[in-house]
Amino acid sequence: MDQVIFGAEVFLNGLMTGVMYSLVALGFVLIFKASGVFNYAQGVLALFAALTLVGIQDGQVPFAHLINAAFGTSLHHFGWTVPSILAIALTVLVMVLLAFLIEKLVLQHLVGQEPIILFMATIGLAYFLEGLGDVMWGADIKTLDVGLPQGISDGIETLTAGWFGYGFFIDRLDIWATVIAALLVAALVAFSQYTKQGRAMRAVADDHQAALSVGISLRFIWVMVWSIAGFVALVAGIMWGTKSGVQFSLSLIALKALPVLMLGGFTSIPGAIVGGLIIGVGEKMFEFLIGPMVGGATETWFAYVLALVFLVFRPQGLFGERIIERV
Amino acid sequence: MKTKLTALVVAGIMAGAPAMADLVVPNLSYRTGPYGANGTQYADGFNDYFTLLNERDGGIGGEKIQVPECETAYNTEKGVECYEATKDTGALVYNPLSTGITYQLIPKVAEDKKVLYTPGYGRTSAKNGKVFEWIFNAPANYWDGASVAIKHLLDENGGSLEGKKIALVYHNSAYGKEPIRTLQELADKHGFTLTEVPVEAPGQEQGSQWLQIRRERPDYVIMYGWGVMNQVAIQEAANIRFPMENLIGIWWAGSEIDVQPAGAAADGYKAVTFNGVGQDYPLYDDLQQYVIEPGKASQGGEHVGSAVYSRGMYAAVVIAEAIRKAQELAGTSDITPEQLREGFENLDITEERLAEIGLPDFGPPIQLSCSNHGGSGMARIQQWDAEAGQWNLITEFTEPDQEVVQPLIEEDSQAYATEAGITPRDC
Numbered sequence: 020m021d022q023v024i025f026g027a028e029v030f031l032n033g034l035m036t037g038v039m040y041s042l043v044a045l046g047f048v049l050i051f052k053a054s055g056v057f058n059y060a061q062g063v064l065a066l067f068a069a070l071t072l073v074g075i076q077d078g079q080v081p082f083a084h085l086i087n088a089a090f091g092t093s094l095h096h097f098g099w100t101v102p103s104i105l106a107i108a109l110t111v112l113v114m115v116l117l118a119f120l121i122e123k124l125v126l127q128h129l130v131g132q133e134p135i136i137l138f139m140a141t142i143g144l145a146y147f148l149e150g151l152g153d154v155m156w157g158a159d160i161k162t163l164d165v166g167l168p169q170g171i172s173d174g175i176e177t178l179t180a181g182w183f184g185y186g187f188f189i190d191r192l193d194i195w196a197t198v199i200a201a202l203l204v205a206a207l208v209a210f211s212q213y214t215k216q217g218r219a220m221r222a223v224a225d226d227h228q229a230a231l232s233v234g235i236s237l238r239f240i241w242v243m244v245w246s247i248a249g250f251v252a253l254v255a256g257i258m259w260g261t262k263s264g265v266q267f268s269l270s271l272i273a274l275k276a277l278p279v280l281m282l283g284g285f286t287s288i289p290g291a292i293v294g295g296l297i298i299g300v301g302e303k304m305f306e307f308l309i310g311p312m313v314g315g316a317t318e319t320w321f322a323y324v325l326a327l328v329f330l331v332f333r334p335q336g337l338f339g340e341r342i343i344e345r346v
Numbered sequence: 347m348k349t350k351l352t353a354l355v356v357a358g359i360m361a362g363a364p365a366m367a368d369l370v371v372p373n374l375s376y377r378t379g380p381y382g383a384n385g386t387q388y389a390d391g392f393n394d395y396f397t398l399l400n401e402r403d404g405g406i407g408g409e410k411i412q413v414p415e416c417e418t419a420y421n422t423e424k425g426v427e428c429y430e431a432t433k434d435t436g437a438l439v440y441n442p443l444s445t446g447i448t449y450q451l452i453p454k455v456a457e458d459k460k461v462l463y464t465p466g467y468g469r470t471s472a473k474n475g476k477v478f479e480w481i482f483n484a485p486a487n488y489w490d491g492a493s494v495a496i497k498h499l500l501d502e503n504g505g506s507l508e509g510k511k512i513a514l515v516y517h518n519s520a521y522g523k524e525p526i527r528t529l530q531e532l533a534d535k536h537g538f539t540l541t542e543v544p545v546e547a548p549g550q551e552q553g554s555q556w557l558q559i560r561r562e563r564p565d566y567v568i569m570y571g572w573g574v575m576n577q578v579a580i581q582e583a584a585n586i587r588f589p590m591e592n593l594i595g596i597w598w599a600g601s602e603i604d605v606q607p608a609g610a611a612a613d614g615y616k617a618v619t620f621n622g623v624g625q626d627y628p629l630y631d632d633l634q635q636y637v638i639e640p641g642k643a644s645q646g647g648e649h650v651g652s653a654v655y656s657r658g659m660y661a662a663v664v665i666a667e668a669i670r671k672a673q674e675l676a677g678t679s680d681i682t683p684e685q686l687r688e689g690f691e692n693l694d695i696t697e698e699r700l701a702e703i704g705l706p707d708f709g710p711p712i713q714l715s716c717s718n719h720g721g722s723g724m725a726r727i728q729q730w731d732a733e734a735g736q737w738n739l740i741t742e743f744t745e746p747d748q749e750v751v752q753p754l755i756e757e758d759s760q761a762y763a764t765e766a767g768i769t770p771r772d773c
Contacts, residue, residue, distance in 0.1 A: 160383045266380070
């Protein structure tokens with residue numbers, strides 16, 4: 020009986036973890052949907068966004084090391100702090116500016132190139148952004164606090180203790196992540212379905228040439244999509260950065276999104292959510308049930324195995340568009 | 347034009363290369379990538395001590411010390427590339443701060459006759475100098491650390507751990523797995539139950555591991571983590587309300603950056619250490635005067651005094667003392683790696699010598715020999731005070747249980763000797 024109760028706790032935590040994975044996967048889906056580009060830099064975008072947020076919050080002088088080395092100064096902070104909401108708003112502006120620069124300096128020059136060329140460009144972009152983040156904000160680990168609560172939810176613990184005689188652990192941060200992810204998905208779906216820009220984005224996703232022929236600006240759409248992906252990256256960066264502090268390993272959360280994308284499909288927003296939930300629950304339950312028999316630490320490889328199993332039966336992922344090749 | 351270009355290139359290489367008479371101690375550092383925050387602080391401490399010796403004393407024995415840096419990004423392949431790129435520049439000794447890189451370099455340094463110094467990391471059984479002629483890992487190794495942690499718990503429990511449950515949360519890598527065998531032996535000896543809880547690198551997500559700990563309710567958790575794994579583990583422990591004073595990290599899980607992201611929740615967390623904490627040592631005054639104020643500190647001196655900075659600095663102190671001893675034995679200031687190895691094998695850093703250096707009681711005394719490349723293995727416990735934002739030393743230096751550790755070192759080093767076809771030295 021204990022195993023069943025523990026299993027239920029693991030299942031719930033798996034769902035919560037899955038939502039965290041989905042937050043990262045969403046950014047990939049948005050860009051792939053609109054441009055057919057697998058954005059290798061999405062994890063680094065989350066890192067860059069989180070670094071910028073903390074830097075603005077703490078009043079850190081950007082490029083301080085560079086300035087100090089060049090001019091012999093010892094600048095580090097402006098001496099003020101910025102409230103979280105304002106800092107988030109300013110970070111969003113930085114991400115929009117970044118999207119504009121990416122389009123202007125990278126994507127614009129690669130219009131009409133093969134997807135693999137665009138993919139390679141995003142690899143370069145990832146390394147450039149990682150270096151830029153380092154030079155701009157320094158390599159130290161930074162504490163991120165935007166007021167999100169962390170730690171066990173007492174309400175759920177008390178409730179489940181009354182039901183099962185064992186109080187479940189659910190992290191309050193994960194509950195917030197779930198609520199925020201739900202709002203984010205609803206907003207993204209509403210945007211793409213009911214706004215002019217959203218419909219234009221879908222038109223570009225369906226056929227670049229046709230969209231151009233009816234007067235849709237490809238450049239505008241790309242800037243818009245990369246801006247939205249930057250915003251999603253900021254949300255993911257806040258959630259993951261709150262847990263671990265903002266540090267350069269944050270870019271590796273992209274690795275957690277890959278099996279989610281393989282499973283959910285690269286073109287579906289609901290797919291990213293459902294894929295995340297399946298991966299989250301799957302890896303946690305496997306670790307709980309089988310992990311102890313095989314030495315544990317199964318989560319990373321199991322997520323990929325699970326995704327591969329799904330791929331065998333549905334190569335386009337659960338929610339991806341069917342691949343039709345006409346001769 | 348071609349000749350001018352060639353001359354320029356050659357001049358550039360000559361300018362970048364150390365002068366031939368200098369003592370060359372390459373710094374295989376990592377300032378980028380997932381572990382860059384730790385690597386930067388360590389590299390800064392390492393660089394700054396040699397800068398101090400150059401600025402204050404004119405080097406060691408009149409020879410300036412060159413510390414060319416090479417970025418490894420904590421990547422084993424890049425680490426080996428850095429070694430290959432620097433080994434012919436007159437390099438005396440390497441300290442790559444990576445167990446993975448160390449394992450790759452062990453056979454190489456034996457062949458190239460270079461000293462490999464791995465304080466508190468690397469292959470534990472390299473303590474046996476009869477087998478590992480070129481490797482030194484004083485003042486303490488992973489197994490010493492595990493034993494000192496258990497000794498601390500024995501002290502806290504009136505000398506008995508009978509019936510207690512201890513979990514080992516570890517980085518699922520060569521490094522993290524190192525203490526398992528020692529802890530199993532100690533569990534048999536002291537009657538506690540050991541649960542092994544691996545965390546897949548880098549350790550950004552540890553939900554399953556801490557749910558397991560919450561279910562199994564161990565009395566204590568010992569952690570062998572590195573990088574983001576530490577910050578997440580401490581936060582997760584706080585989330586499940588695990589008593590922070592019952593969570594003990596090894597020294598690589600004992601820096602300020604490991605505890606600060608968890609804020610007040612990290613208060614009381616403990617870690618094993620083999621070096622002092624804070625800046626209350628006379629050496630820091632010299633660092634201030636000769637390195638920081640003149641603007642010669644690595645990265646502007648922003649990490650001076652942090653736990654990892656101090657550990658990097660301490661590694662440089664031990665290397666510098668070995669160089670000094672080698673110069674004394676060889677009767678020349680311009681020593682070779684072979685002579686440096688002699689210096690290490692005759693190293694004797696007493697409490698008095700540490701005080702002379704300006705680091706009284708900073709580390710345990712170190713006496714090495716041909717057979718003992720690891721020293722006494724003594725370490726102590728530090729505890730985090732979140733309100734003050736500092737580590738406090740809460741025990742004296744404690745000897746590990748050599749009754750358990752030494753036979754394991756013999757066994758493992760003999761196995762390596764057989765595998766590598768090495769005939770152990772007779773000493």
